[in-house]
Ligand SMILES: O=C[C@H](O)[C@H](O)COP(=O)(O)O
Ligand SMILES: C=C(OP(=O)(O)O)C(=O)O
């Protein structure tokens with residue numbers, strides 16, 4: 001029995017409750033919330049502390065420059081999205097992107113989904129107005145409903161139980177796919193079956209899959225068929241936003257007596273909740289999972305150093321990942337100073353680029369969107385900065401889906417604003433669809449190999 005569940009022990013670790021917690025729901029009935037949290041505290045962990053430590057070790061390799069992080073998935077998972085088809089299609093897209101990056105860039109890829117727990121959303125505005133009616137904003141399925149009705153928008157703590165159950169069901173299927181052979185590299189063609197004929201990205205992928213096949217056949221012919229090729233690791237992550245939930249899901253590991261948030265392998269703190277004197281940092285500082293922090297364009301180098309002191313005082317490589325999301329127009333100006341100061345201080349963090357959240361805009365049609373070119377440009381800027389400083393561009397953090405949605409403009413099919421209404425299905429931010437995601441993976445692999453400057457990669461894209 002790896003975890004102690006005594007509430008006496010748990011209550012010692014609630015120091016975050018004395019600090020201001022941004023972006024928390026206005027739960028109408030605090031007693032109902034408390035009853036839900038009491039119940040969550042009795043539930044089994046979704047992940048095991050040892051798995052979190054394994055991910056820390058993988059992220060340490062990223063920080064040392066020996067591996068690349070691919071972190072991706074929905075902006076907001078939904079309870080309705082917990083179906084075999086949708087889970088398989090998200091996993092498939094991540095596996096295809098990882099195959100492209102591993103083979104195309106010759107680097108081990110650490111795969112982390114925004115999955116099995118990404119149900120809570122921070123928002124820019126507390127309310128939303130449509131046709132003169134003002135209601136509280138949607139804060140993710142863990143809090144309230146997306147439907148624009150007064151009833152749906154009331155925060156309901158019962159949803160936190162559904163978050164746990166939906167996370168468990170999703171994770172169960174992900175684990176089954178991973179251990180049952182679906183993620184075996186020998187399946188590299190089958191992930192593409194429903195895709196290859198219809199899409200240039202699918203056709204390009206098919207050619208790469210053939211090369212992987214040849215390489216595997218060559219290795220087998222040489223008598224080498226290492227089991228590592230048939231085993232894949234896949235980890236889960238989400239934003240640690242609703243602290244009552246995350247705290248109720250924290251447990252002591254009986255092996256080490258260390259505390260872990262067992263709702264996911266990795267947690268990150270968002271741009272809107274990373275205040276140095278706030279509750280989210282306090283909570284994250286008390287759990288041993290690998291932690292990410294989003295760094296937006298207002299982040300100062302001193303803030304970055306203070307974040308390291310708070311979250312990684314022992315300087316454990318792999319513990320802390322900085323996920324920068326500056327915007328394509330700002331990254332080349334703002335990132336160098338952060339990286340320089342952090343590097344000079346001697347802290348070994350993993351640097352990862354989120355090219356989505358600094359590049360959101362409202363299209364002429366009223367849809368919240370992102371342009372594939374801006375996404376690509378931010379990644380290119382990220383590579384340029386790290387290359388010029390001699391530091392490691394450690395990965396990408398992206399909002400993607402396995403479905404053929406029309407949420408971001410540009411990419412291989414050159415979607416335009418007028419296309420967005422066709423399949424705009426995101427509950428929150430616009431995601432890259434499957435073919436845009438694969439396009440991105442190919443271009444990132446080129447940048448990683450050093451062949452792709454920003455301009456060069458844009459030319460490759462234009463002539464395809
Ligand atoms: O994904 C995240 C945030 O919730 C989102 O970017 C905020 O979007 P908003 O400006 O629509 O609230
Ligand atoms: C809210 C998000 O990002 P950020 O905190 O960077 O705005 C997100 O990742 O969905």
Ligand SMILES: [Mn+2]
Nearest residue numbers: 075399428429
């Ligand atoms: Mn988002």
